[in-house]
Amino acid sequence: MKFSNSLKLGLIGIALISVSFAANSQSINDYRQKHRNLLAKQNRVQDKIKVQEAQKYARDLYGDREINNSASNNADIYSEGWNSDKVNPYSNASIPSTKVIDVSKYAMPVKHRVVNSHFGYRKQFGRVHKGADLKANVGDTIYAAFTGKVRLTKFERNGYGFYVILRHDNGLETVYGHLSKFLVKENQYVKAGTPIALSGNTGRSTGPHLHFETRFMGVAINPEKIFDFDNGTVHRDHYTFNRNGSDNADNRQSASRGRR
Numbered sequence: 001m002k003f004s005n006s007l008k009l010g011l012i013g014i015a016l017i018s019v020s021f022a023a024n025s026q027s028i029n030d031y032r033q034k035h036r037n038l039l040a041k042q043n044r045v046q047d048k049i050k051v052q053e054a055q056k057y058a059r060d061l062y063g064d065r066e067i068n069n070s071a072s073n074n075a076d077i078y079s080e081g082w083n084s085d086k087v088n089p090y091s092n093a094s095i096p097s098t099k100v101i102d103v104s105k106y107a108m109p110v111k112h113r114v115v116n117s118h119f120g121y122r123k124q125f126g127r128v129h130k131g132a133d134l135k136a137n138v139g140d141t142i143y144a145a146f147t148g149k150v151r152l153t154k155f156e157r158n159g160y161g162f163y164v165i166l167r168h169d170n171g172l173e174t175v176y177g178h179l180s181k182f183l184v185k186e187n188q189y190v191k192a193g194t195p196i197a198l199s200g201n202t203g204r205s206t207g208p209h210l211h212f213e214t215r216f217m218g219v220a221i222n223p224e225k226i227f228d229f230d231n232g233t234v235h236r237d238h239y240t241f242n243r244n245g246s247d248n249a250d251n252r253q254s255a256s257r258g259r260r
């Protein structure tokens with residue numbers, strides 16, 4: 001085949017144009033892709049900024065109110081049935097059917113993590129053992145299980161012996177029985193892990209141990225449903241109390257009453 005010079009030039013020109021067009025379209029695609037990536041990045045940044053702005057806005061708007069709410073909630077927690085006399089000061093209160101309780105900030109009440117006697121109905125005594133008996137020697141330090149306030153320190157010869165009841169920010173109360181010495185006073189604020197007493201063998205006790213109860217509005221909850229004593233932790237950050245559930249004492253007690 002023979003081409004005239006001008007035709008050759010023309011063909012070369014077309015070839016060059018198409019090459020350059022291809023190169024150009026390639027770069028357009030590149031550019032589009034880069035642009036899309038850039039937009040996507042910007043979107044992520046914008047989303048992040050939006051979230052931060054929204055959080056700041058919410059803080060500005062609700063911050064004080066949240067603080068006031070928690071203060072007034074605490075005021076409620078530490079006022080209802082607050083006394084240094086009754087083990088269960090909630091006898092006239094209406095107990096919610098369910099309540100999610102934050103147990104994430106906890107301390108183990110005693111260094112030993114051995115449960116010698118579990119929570120539950122005792123056929124031989126015709127009553128419910130409303131706590132868990134934890135291994136403890138006389139003089140072992142007993143710690144506040146959660147942050148809160150000392151509601152009572154008392155002595156009961158035929159029962160708990162020397163005992164402490166704490167009420168906590170999360171709404172629970174904890175009972176520590178058969179103690180030998182108090183390290184706190186009534187109405188004192190304590191943090192989770194604050195030493196509150198020394199263990200002992202006082203009251204109706206057959207040997208040194210800590211009788212430990214967890215209660216919500218007077219209803220004793222099996223402490224082993226909240227605490228994992230073997231591992232020195234809690235099972236979950238939140239415990240869901242069910243008034244009619246199987247974890248608490250009132251049911252078992254009424255069931256046992258029903259049988260008699």
Ligand SMILES: [Zn+2]
Binds near residue numbers: 117129131132133210
């Ligand atoms: Zn006990």
